[in-house]
Amino acid sequence: MFDLIRNHRRWMQFVLLLLILPSFVFVGIQGYSSFMEGDKSLAKVAGEAVTQQEFDAASRNRLDQLRGMMGAQFDSQAFDTPAMRQAVLDEIINTRLISAEATKNHFSASDDQLRATIQAIPAVQEDGKFSNARYRDALAAQGMTPVMFEAQLRRDLALQQVLGPVAQSTMMPDAVMDRLVAAATERRSIQTLRVAAADYRAKVSVSDDEVKAYYEANRARFEVPERVDAQYVVLDQGASTSGIAVSEDDIKSYYEQNKGRYGQEEQRRASHILITVDSGASESAREEARKKAQSLADQAKAPKADFARLARENSQDPGSAAKGGDLDWFGRGMMVKPFEDAAFALKDGEVSGVVATDYGFHVIKLTGIRPAVVKPLAEVRAQIVEEIKQQQAARRFAEAAEQFTNLVYEQSDTLEPAAQKFGLKIQEAQGVTRSGLQGNDVLGNPKVAQALFSDEVLREKRNSGVIELGPNRLAAVRVVKHVPASVQPLADVSSGIRAQLTQDKALDLARAAGEERLKALQAKDSSQGFGAVVTVARNAPQGVAPALLNAVMKAPAGKLPAFVGTIAGDDYVIARISKVEAAPKPDAAAIAGEKSMMERRWAQAEQLAVLQTLREKYKVTISPEGTALTTAAPAAER
Incomplete structure (x- = not known):
């Protein structure tokens, strides 16, 4: 049972970062301009406003995280985009939606779930075991108390119950996976013919009027920001x-006051036999289980009793029964309180009476004691x-x-x-x-x-x-x-505009010539002018431009050779498809890896669908200010 508590927490792993990057934090130091302008409502969720202040705080948090990850490579302008602003607003709205749904359905996290999650956090472990001293030190470094952190963690665990089951239940059918693998690995042999825009530049002329007209139509592109x-x-x-x-006195005094931090708390090792009882069991069923546990306790206390054999044959804890009931070493706070109190009251080798917990009735044998150890000054x-x-x-x-x-x-x-x-x-x-x-x-x-x-x-x-x-x-x-802010003079940018217009016109001519050549090839096959044969696949593009690869893999393959053409970079490229074949089926491990990745993506898609349903349920609306904020051009282009 206790091994299950330690191991059954896959879906909760997201919370392990809470000590470093606490989630759902939207209240920061109020921005100066927000203070001057007041809170603008950017959106409403269930009638409650999402303010400009919340958005600014969330944006700063996200930029600070990116800056911490990227260091000197960070460029805030690169992230000042409509997509980034929309992502921040969506994050705030989604958090509100999840919180509203969790509250409505009275979702909560149990004490055992909270305890197991905290004990799994690497930052509060020492030699792979939970350390209460490290736990308190880590929280103190974040300016938090255990009460504050545990309240926040309990809330986040409750929130996870809204979307967690959706992710857990996602499964990719084998038939769908087989089709995806086949599509990704299908191989096509192609040759390419490039109609280069550069070959047409000499035929292009750009007038001063065209340069001026482009400048006037695209003045925002030439604006130098404030x-x-x-x-x-x-x-x-x-x-x-x-x-x-x-x-020296300060050092000694500090050491005496903090001795608990410079050592290891007392640890104990125990084995147990568990007779489980459902929480809704009748009183007679509970009494029957208690009597069975008492009988086992009496047997375990007999001279020369084999406790490990009794545990293997009778314990209903699947995590420890096969190991003779062994629970390994643990300290205070790692087991439920009745169990802990009983274990820490035993002498080495002693067997307890029947101990009742929420999980049933236990018989405990203490198998080892590690005294508390304090490092010398x-x-x-x-x-x-x-x-x-x-x-x-x-x-x-x-x-x-x-x-x-x-x-x-x-x-x-x-x-x-x-x-x-x-x-x-x-x-x-x-x-x-x-x-x-x-x-x-x-x-x-x-x-x-x-x-x-x-x-x-x-x-x-x-x-x-x-x-x-x-x-x-x-x-x-x-x-x-x-x-x-100012717009660069036409004289300063005219040469760049002329070059761009020349390239655009040359590419138009290359496209026209390429499309004419494509029609001729589709009417009558010819390999003249094409390069060497290359075999490509969606998962093996061989350097082929994405636009061309997409056109090649989507082309009907009923009749070969087949021809497709598209703009790729600065040229128009025609591909001659001469062969289509299925690739050898990947090995089982590769397919399993791909399936796991696809199931994660599928889970994300289903979670997004749930969030969209919640948007309708809680009547999410975006204000004109919110729409303007998330669609405005980046500062560098304004």
Whole structure:
């Protein structure tokens, strides 16, 4: 039974990241512009508004996660797209829908489910076992208490009951899988003939009027976005750690106060025999099970009794019965409380009486004790010194942050006093847009870019408020120069427009010539001008352009040779299909891997269908502001 608790949690694995990236977090520090403009309703779910503030906070969270993953390669402008904004809004709406459905159906997570999920989190394990000390330390590092975290986790487990069963029940029929494998692996032998647009450029002329007309019709493409030159200073905890001395008395006192963290709690090993009882069983059935457990307890306590044999022959816990009832080592908090209390009250080798839990009746034999072990001070001294320094630095940083904030606010026309006070360098950057500055970890931060373009900073040339970049890292910025958005003059872009129009016209001529050649080939076969034969498949394109490969694999193969043509890159390409054959069937392992992947995709599709049904059920509406937000062009194109 307890082995089942440990192992039965596949569908819950998503929660293992909760200590690092807590899910469904939409309430952040209020953006400056949101504060100035008020909360706009972007959508409504069951009559409740999704505000601009929620959207901004969720967008910042997503960008911060991407920045953390991509580092210096991160470009916020690349993610300022209608698709990304739509994804963020959909995420907020979907979370609201799932929460509403879970609440309506009274979904909840049991204590055992919560306990099993927490114990499976790698970050709180030591040597593969749950560590209560690590658990509390990990939560403290995230600014959370066990009560806070467990309430959030219990809620997320309840929410998973809305979509979890959909994913668990998804199964790909073998017949469908066979057809998909056949389609993906079917091989076609082709030759290609390329009608190059470059061969027609000499025949193309582009007039000045055409260049001007294109410029006027596409002015947005030539717009240079609004930008500023900025100054900024950064205060981090590193400025607070220098010069910290730790006394020997402080080290000893800290060690005594935190001994529990520098060792291993007492652990016990036990075997058990379980006689299960359904929660809805009658009183007579429960009494019969209890009597059976009592009989086994009496046998197990007899001299020279073979407890392992009794467990193998009688225990109804499928996870441990075959192992003679062995449950391996465990500490406090890893078993249900009645079982734990009984196990920790036994002496080594002693057999308990009948112990009742929600799962039935147990007979427990204690098979080992590992006493609590505390590491000596000498072994953890360096760790303690570093922890004390970090604590003192955090206190210093809190004091410095308050002074930094006051200086930036009180002398709002310059960053110089704050920089001098803390020995900081005033840094400068040019060309910062509303999407931030690519490659700059400060000015690339969406919160910083938002502050730079607020009225107080942009128009009145005042310092921004202090902005939290991350834990123990603050920044303040100011605008030195503002350059409004403008459209590049025609003279500066005319050569590029002329080249583009020339290419477009040349490609049109190549397409016309290619389509004429294709008709002739479809009427009368010829391999003249075609390249060498190449065998392609959907899962083996051999470098063939996707557009051409798609046309080749979709072409009717009843009569060969067959011909298809399409634009591929800057040319028109004709393919001559001379042979179609089924590939050898992949081995069972490869098919199993593909089937698993397809089942995951199918599950995602079914979950999306459920969410769409919930949208109708809870009457989701998107406001004009929400539509405008998710369809606006990227800042770089505006």
